[in-house]
Amino acid sequence: MATLLEIAEELYGLEPGEFTAARDARVKELAGTELAPLVKALRKPATAAWVVDLLVREETEQVEQVIALGAVFREAQEGMDGPQLRDLTRQRRQLTAAVTRRARELADQRGIRVTDVVAEQVEATLTAAMIDPDAARAVRSGLLVGPLTATGLGPVDVATAVAAPDALGFEPLPEDGSPRRHLRAVPDLPDKGRRGAQRSAASKADKAREAAERALEEARAELEDADEDVTAAREQHDHAGAELERIEETSRAAIEERERLRERLAELDAAASRLAADLKTASKLQQRAARTLADAERRREGAASRLRELEQD
Secondary structure (H helix, E strand, C coil), rough: CHHHHHHHHHHHHHHHHHHHHHHHHHHHHHHCCCHHHHHHHCCCCCHHHHHHHHHHCCCHHHHHHHHHHHHHHHHHHHHHHHHHHHHHHHHHHHHHHHHHHHHHHHHHHCCCCCHHHHHHHHHHHHHHHHHHHHHHHHHHHHCCCCCCCCCCCCCCCCHECCCCCHHCCCCCCCCCCCCCCCCCCCCCCCCCCCCCHHHHHHHHHHHHHHHHHHHHHHHHHHHHHHHHHHHHHHHHHHHHHHHHHHHHHHHHHHHHHHHHHHHHHHHHHHHHHHHHHHHHHHHHHHHHHHHHHHHHHEEEEEEHHHHCCCCCC
């Protein structure tokens, strides 16, 4: 029998509109087992959570880059290297923005519209994964049911944002709000701070910087491809517009020619009618003339016969 996490992995890999029906179907299949109530308790993911889960499944490497940069960020925080932290903060924002754009593309390909508000929640969740190790583990699980936020000033309530928190090893926050050791958010660091971060942190920072630069290059390449697609589409549109105008002009000319031919046909029909009447009249005249000729020839024969008789006498 499948485990709770295997079932959750299957369900959270579906599109949001398919989740509830699929979950309830699995509950019926598992009726009478210990898993049935646990599966029934699985919550439908919020749109932002579903988008992040989709990103984890489809773009695992980019998500790992985000988490890796977060680890470097936390190490740099230990060394209190102000300039390096500012540089990493800039990279963090660039990387999370680029990965969020990719997440929106993936969702759009599946017909799921990601609003600006949802996109902000996705980016906030990715930022939380960089700031907080538990948030990173939650994101990596691909079983988020709600977005995450982290300020670095306190623990992240991960247990309420994932499916099956017990199976994933997440405990609820202590009721007394006991703090855990977390990275402080550093949106705008002061110039002061200790320099000389550890060599390992610098090495990881370089790797993370390279990863961020690759992500940016990929984003630029995608933008260039999109620009080329727009240009090609515009050319096709213009060509189609010109072809449409040509066809419309040809159609108008054909319609005008058809009207002229109709008028000419009407004239020819009228002329044919007149000629038919004239032909009928001429036929009658010909017949009358033929009778007159026959009568004249008979009279001539009669006159000629009398003349011969008189000449003989």
